[in-house]
Amino acid sequence: MNVAVRHGLIQILVVIACLLLFAGSPVHAQSSQDDKAPVSPIDVPNPGAELWNAVRERGGAEPTQQHPLTAIWEDVLQQQDTAAKSQARSADATSMINASGDQWRQLRREQLIPYGGALLLLSLAIVIGLSFVKRTAHYSESDMIIRRFKVPSLVGHWLMAGSMLFLAFTGLVLLFGRFTLLPLTGSDFFSAFASASKEGHDLFGPIFTFALIIFFFQFVSKNMLHYRDFVWMARLGGLFEKKPLKAGFFNFGEKTLFWLVIFFGIALSVSGFAILFQNLLPGRDLMLLATLVHAVSAILLICLVIGHIFMALSTKGTMDAITTGDVDANWAKADHSVWYEQMKEAGHIRKRIAHASDDAGKEIPVAEVSAEQTGAS
Amino acid sequence: MFTDFIDGPFWTFSVSVFAIGVIWRLISIIRLGVPGDLAVPREDGGAGGMRTILSRFMARPAVRKRALLIVVAGYMFHVGLFALLFFAQPHIDFYVDRFGVPAWAGMPRWLFILTAEIAFAGLIMAWLYRVMHPVTRMLSGIGEHTASWLVFFVMLTGCLALLEQYDSLRVLHFFLAELLLIYFPFSSLMHTFTFAFSRNYTGATMGRRGVDA
Amino acid sequence: MARMKFYCDAERCIECNACVTACKNENDVPWGVNRRRVVTIKDGEPGERSLSVACMHCSDAPCAAVCPVDCFYTTDDGVVLHDKDICIGCGYCFYACPFGAPQFPESGAFSSRGKMDKCTFCAGGPEETHSSDEQRKYGSNRLAEGKLPLCAEMCSTKALLAGDADIISNIYRERVVNRGASVLDWGVSYEKASLRESRNMKGKVSE
Amino acid sequence: MSERLEKGIQALRDKMDARIASYFSSCVHCGLCAEACLFATESQDPIYTPIYKLEPMRKVWSREYSFWGKLGAMIGVTDNVTEEDFANWETLVYDSCTMCGRCSMVCPVGIDITYMIRKEREAFVAAGYTPEGLQAATERAINIGSPMGVTLKTLQATIRSVEKETGLTIPMDVAGADYMALFSSMEIVNFEEYIAGLARIFKAAGVSWTVSSKGFEATNSGIQIGDPEAAKTIVERVVSAAEELGVKSVISPECGHAFMAIRWEGPNLIGRQYPFKVIHILELLSELHENGSLQLEGMTDTPLTYHDPCQISRRGGVIQQPRDLLNSVASNFQEMSDGGDMNWCCGGGGGVSANERADEIRLQAFNIKKKQLAELDGVETIVTACANCRLMLEDGLEHYELSHEVTGLTELIAEHIKQ
Numbered sequence A: 001m002n003v004a005v006r007h008g009l010i011q012i013l014v015v016i017a018c019l020l021l022f023a024g025s026p027v028h029a030q031s032s033q034d035d036k037a038p039v040s041p042i043d044v045p046n047p048g049a050e051l052w053n054a055v056r057e058r059g060g061a062e063p064t065q066q067h068p069l070t071a072i073w074e075d076v077l078q079q080q081d082t083a084a085k086s087q088a089r090s091a092d093a094t095s096m097i098n099a100s101g102d103q104w105r106q107l108r109r110e111q112l113i114p115y116g117g118a119l120l121l122l123s124l125a126i127v128i129g130l131s132f133v134k135r136t137a138h139y140s141e142s143d144m145i146i147r148r149f150k151v152p153s154l155v156g157h158w159l160m161a162g163s164m165l166f167l168a169f170t171g172l173v174l175l176f177g178r179f180t181l182l183p184l185t186g187s188d189f190f191s192a193f194a195s196a197s198k199e200g201h202d203l204f205g206p207i208f209t210f211a212l213i214i215f216f217f218q219f220v221s222k223n224m225l226h227y228r229d230f231v232w233m234a235r236l237g238g239l240f241e242k243k244p245l246k247a248g249f250f251n252f253g254e255k256t257l258f259w260l261v262i263f264f265g266i267a268l269s270v271s272g273f274a275i276l277f278q279n280l281l282p283g284r285d286l287m288l289l290a291t292l293v294h295a296v297s298a299i300l301l302i303c304l305v306i307g308h309i310f311m312a313l314s315t316k317g318t319m320d321a322i323t324t325g326d327v328d329a330n331w332a333k334a335d336h337s338v339w340y341e342q343m344k345e346a347g348h349i350r351k352r353i354a355h356a357s358d359d360a361g362k363e364i365p366v367a368e369v370s371a372e373q374t375g376a377s
Numbered sequence B: 001m002f003t004d005f006i007d008g009p010f011w012t013f014s015v016s017v018f019a020i021g022v023i024w025r026l027i028s029i030i031r032l033g034v035p036g037d038l039a040v041p042r043e044d045g046g047a048g049g050m051r052t053i054l055s056r057f058m059a060r061p062a063v064r065k066r067a068l069l070i071v072v073a074g075y076m077f078h079v080g081l082f083a084l085l086f087f088a089q090p091h092i093d094f095y096v097d098r099f100g101v102p103a104w105a106g107m108p109r110w111l112f113i114l115t116a117e118i119a120f121a122g123l124i125m126a127w128l129y130r131v132m133h134p135v136t137r138m139l140s141g142i143g144e145h146t147a148s149w150l151v152f153f154v155m156l157t158g159c160l161a162l163l164e165q166y167d168s169l170r171v172l173h174f175f176l177a178e179l180l181l182i183y184f185p186f187s188s189l190m191h192t193f194t195f196a197f198s199r200n201y202t203g204a205t206m207g208r209r210g211v212d213a
Numbered sequence C: 001m002a003r004m005k006f007y008c009d010a011e012r013c014i015e016c017n018a019c020v021t022a023c024k025n026e027n028d029v030p031w032g033v034n035r036r037r038v039v040t041i042k043d044g045e046p047g048e049r050s051l052s053v054a055c056m057h058c059s060d061a062p063c064a065a066v067c068p069v070d071c072f073y074t075t076d077d078g079v080v081l082h083d084k085d086i087c088i089g090c091g092y093c094f095y096a097c098p099f100g101a102p103q104f105p106e107s108g109a110f111s112s113r114g115k116m117d118k119c120t121f122c123a124g125g126p127e128e129t130h131s132s133d134e135q136r137k138y139g140s141n142r143l144a145e146g147k148l149p150l151c152a153e154m155c156s157t158k159a160l161l162a163g164d165a166d167i168i169s170n171i172y173r174e175r176v177v178n179r180g181a182s183v184l185d186w187g188v189s190y191e192k193a194s195l196r197e198s199r200n201m202k203g204k205v206s207e
Numbered sequence D: 001m002s003e004r005l006e007k008g009i010q011a012l013r014d015k016m017d018a019r020i021a022s023y024f025s026s027c028v029h030c031g032l033c034a035e036a037c038l039f040a041t042e043s044q045d046p047i048y049t050p051i052y053k054l055e056p057m058r059k060v061w062s063r064e065y066s067f068w069g070k071l072g073a074m075i076g077v078t079d080n081v082t083e084e085d086f087a088n089w090e091t092l093v094y095d096s097c098t099m100c101g102r103c104s105m106v107c108p109v110g111i112d113i114t115y116m117i118r119k120e121r122e123a124f125v126a127a128g129y130t131p132e133g134l135q136a137a138t139e140r141a142i143n144i145g146s147p148m149g150v151t152l153k154t155l156q157a158t159i160r161s162v163e164k165e166t167g168l169t170i171p172m173d174v175a176g177a178d179y180m181a182l183f184s185s186m187e188i189v190n191f192e193e194y195i196a197g198l199a200r201i202f203k204a205a206g207v208s209w210t211v212s213s214k215g216f217e218a219t220n221s222g223i224q225i226g227d228p229e230a231a232k233t234i235v236e237r238v239v240s241a242a243e244e245l246g247v248k249s250v251i252s253p254e255c256g257h258a259f260m261a262i263r264w265e266g267p268n269l270i271g272r273q274y275p276f277k278v279i280h281i282l283e284l285l286s287e288l289h290e291n292g293s294l295q296l297e298g299m300t301d302t303p304l305t306y307h308d309p310c311q312i313s314r315r316g317g318v319i320q321q322p323r324d325l326l327n328s329v330a331s332n333f334q335e336m337s338d339g340g341d342m343n344w345c346c347g348g349g350g351g352v353s354a355n356e357r358a359d360e361i362r363l364q365a366f367n368i369k370k371k372q373l374a375e376l377d378g379v380e381t382i383v384t385a386c387a388n389c390r391l392m393l394e395d396g397l398e399h400y401e402l403s404h405e406v407t408g409l410t411e412l413i414a415e416h417i418k419q
Helices: A003-024 A031-035 A047-058 A070-079 A100-131 A151-180 A187-223 A227-234 A252-276 A284-314 A318-323 A329-335 A337-346 A366-376 B002-007 B009-030 B045-055 B061-066 B068-087 B089-099 B109-132 B134-139 B142-160 B167-186 B188-208 C018-027 C062-066 C092-096 C132-138 C150-154 C165-178 C195-199 D003-015 D018-026 D032-036 D038-043 D050-065 D067-075 D083-095 D102-106 D113-127 D132-143 D152-166 D185-189 D192-205 D221-225 D228-245 D256-270 D281-290 D320-329 D356-365 D367-374 D387-399 D409-415
Strands: A144-147 A326-328 A349-351 C004-008 C037-041 C049-053 C072-074 C080-082 C160-164 D179-181 D209-211 D249-252 D277-280 D304-307 D381-384 D405-408
Touching: A100 A151, A100 A284, A100 C062, A100 C092, A144 A329, A151 A187, A151 A284, A151 A318, A151 B068, A151 B109, A187 A252, A187 B109, A187 B142, A187 B167, A227 A252, A252 A284, A284 A318, A284 C092, A318 A326, A318 A329, A326 A329, A329 A337, B002 B009, B002 B167, B009 B167, B009 B188, B009 D018, B045 B188, B061 B068, B061 D032, B061 D102, B068 B089, B068 B109, B068 B142, B109 B134, B109 B142, B134 D050, B142 B167, B142 B188, B167 B188, B167 D067, B188 D018, C004 C049, C004 C165, C018 C037, C018 C150, C062 C072, C062 C080, C062 C092, C150 C160, C160 C165, D003 D050, D003 D083, D003 D113, D018 D050, D018 D113, D032 D038, D032 D050, D032 D102, D038 D356, D038 D367, D050 D067, D050 D083, D050 D113, D083 D113, D083 D356, D102 D113, D113 D221, D132 D221, D132 D228, D132 D356, D152 D185, D152 D192, D179 D228, D185 D192, D185 D387, D192 D281, D192 D405, D192 D409, D221 D228, D221 D256, D228 D256, D249 D256, D249 D281, D256 D277, D256 D387, D277 D281, D281 D320, D281 D409, D304 D320, D320 D409, D356 D367, D356 D387, D367 D387, D381 D387, D381 D409, D387 D405, D405 D409
Parallel strands: D179 D209, D179 D249, D249 D277, D304 D381, D381 D405
Antiparallel strands: A144 A326, A144 A349, C004 C160, C037 C049, C072 C080
16 A cells, blocks of 8 residues: 555544544533442531532533522522622632533543543554554665755754654643552652643643744645645545555645644644633633643644654655655655656756765765765866 | 752762863863964954954854754754843842852743743754754764753753752752753863854954954 | 531621631731632622632542542541642642632742642641641641631631531521521520420521 | 874874864854855755864864863774875865855854864875865965966066056066055966056056066965965065065055965964055055045946955955945946855865866855846946956856856956046
């Protein structure tokens, strides 16, 4: 199968899988609530418990057996914070009760963490499974190269990639650490680690946004959809055809990845800034929404990136493009035939410089080059 | 135990290595001497040296046009790091505590954070440029990468310890900063000081010829 | 074991904010942080009611459920406390709490908000009881001295009740039943409250 | 270790002064110098990075002046400069560096790479790794008196031809004249218009001047190749001729490195100050024009631009004078982008033009001039003030099939003398 095609398909599949998983889990599921054994049931009428019950009922469920005393609170509850006043000036001070926090908690504990974690593991498993599939090189190396990315583009990509990986790591620590790391490391270590993760996450977030903006402007013109891409889509990316389909600088799969990264990146940035500057947000509901959007986009983006990294590492010649900026001419011919033709026409195919050493070594055979140069004169 | 060592003897050691090393390096440069210039100067060399020390803080348009990325990244990192080193409140408190100097005004918290963001983005971009650009990739050796990563980790641990609550994080930051201090005199990080020498030598020579170098 | 609860009687609260003041004073709560606050609805209108709100020390506390570092714990007395040495100041407990009880000590952006602060039911924290660390981080530990939270103790109208849930439930139930009765009635004003049962006096319940 | 290698290393060691030590201590390998070097930008080959051309010198510095280098040398991991290095770097140091000094202007830590290249070339001379063309030129300069083999007879023939054309007498060996003019071989051989222009201008301005038959050659191959002894011999020739005639000033001709050699390096080479002044012809013309002794008339409306010879503007400090002069005779003078002290080199300075081996890379580097010229609006005439630049520009223009005309500034001024 054509590599680029597989690249695109895996990414699309991963995204669909993500969406299905989330769609399958009812957001306001209350069912699991019932299974939970109360911590310590109190038989006596308990004012705290009553208030609590009232809150739960307002959360959307049918009123259960209503204690007459709860009615006292109804007055308060119905007023919510519309006309309430308080001497306290802190956030949400006038809102006496806000049930959405509890819904958020349920969503987080019962859907986001288990399903999100499963999705991440599933993506990893798919990638690990695929890495056992033996792949033959799809082109033979030549001594001609084409410049694919200029240095600012490379820097833009890696600045975004680097900050994204750091954010992913620290973010996952905050989301899943309590259930995975904490039992292993103990509270003291995990607390310092989580604090470091949080501070690092906070600080690197804006760097990711900065990188995303730069990245967007660097790559957007190459990711505009072309009629070729609709052909690509219609023929399922050439999955069942022998010859790879025509592709320009980027194929449809890569363009899809770009736009998804931009989409999730914007979602992450906007929600991330909302969380960072939550003291400026008007109410708690927005904060809750922001954290949910943030977590869901992050998990989906990480799944995409897992696929992206796998494709880049497992496809011969691809890492060259994003580390040195140069690609083998045959690589371009195989995967990006249209672009290859353009480059060929413009005369941008050049010979590999023999002495360009990748290991930053100082031992460069200059003599050969100078001989080459002087030979002509 | 570890904390006491890092915060005690090791700190004294690293500061001493830094101070003695830097002074030794500078003296060994000056000791080599500069040959005099017998040509009748157009302008005063001293003024030229001073002018170049200052004027090279601005990148020339000729190079700014061609290498915008590294110029911008360089500015972001250097200005950011300078501000963090000398105007971040925790650092000022530290200097006051350790060296008994009178306190000076620090940056407000929001500016502190913003500066850290800028410095980080600059450092990462500069390092990426180093490994991505064929020229810098060829030129850079282990020394440059060590220096970049050491500075990065010092900054990173500093920002991880932003909550200023965990001693372990503070000590980690402190320890890496001490390693940096020790590494400093033996590396091209010395350009922090020798840049003035170099600019002065060049500026003086060119100044005598009437060129604003 | 007892389960400690607060209860605020909306019929009695006069929005004097003495509970807030008492709390701040007793626990040295920093300026801007309100472990307890008084909320008034229909201010200046008929049917005005006030309530003093703080941590309700829930049995199934949402704050504890969402904390990414699991720093909340429930004492034997049913008081929900958190460990500030473990808290990383993320604010999730503040999101989850229906009462807005956990508070950021500061209001800046980024990480400048510090570690969360919340009502301790005047039960201190995980530090050694009555140690200076405990006092500095969490405030006083009245419960260990056998005293109830100062906010409730200070309440001039006894609107705010604190203590074992069973006991304050009973007190409250009596109040509800007695409401509307003449204070001149012996059984109402004095101890023999049970008299009203036999007199068939119906309490004023707002149903 | 062979003797020549030892000599080379010893020379590198001897060149080490505070400047070089400070420069190597400061370099963070930021790569900005590559953005300023015409060989690096036009070839896109990192090997032409200016600071990389100093690698042999840096190796010696590292071994003997840096902690890690010393430590490495002690345990035998830091390798010393080898003969191979000298052989490999010879092309970098001589073929792909014109010592134009552009890199020295952009270095953020202020490293004067040009200064170090000159010092490094001295070590290459000591070790005997020099390009044949330059070597031969230096030998000719020492033995015959001019790198191009111009003898007094050639000069006399040129002078006769100029005298015939202009009807003026060129004063030879006049003792007590105010100014003694020097020429570069190329002017004598290729651009006698310069000598004619000079004669006309001095006649019009009433300047008392002369040409010495003993020291008329201004160029200095010793400086280019990096041979202080040869350079000293060549400078001394001029100095003794000037002292013999008792002139007040010596005029450096329209030649870049000649000005640098006689004006800035000369006193240091011979180890004493001159009893006369050294002035560049453009400085003199500007001075004469300003004090009114040189009256100009007529403005040409031909669009023209000025190519700054590196050693005159960037490394010599004569930047404003040519612009003032041009503006007084041309109404459509256009500045090239990066003109002035950041102008791009013609590619042939610093001995590269005398080094045939470098032709290919030199012509590739000339592409930058092509780009600069393309930005201008209808300019078909390039004015310059260096015979070598002029030759190199003509060569490059021909190679890129451009039709621009190249002329000397002195000639242009001579055309506008008020009769």
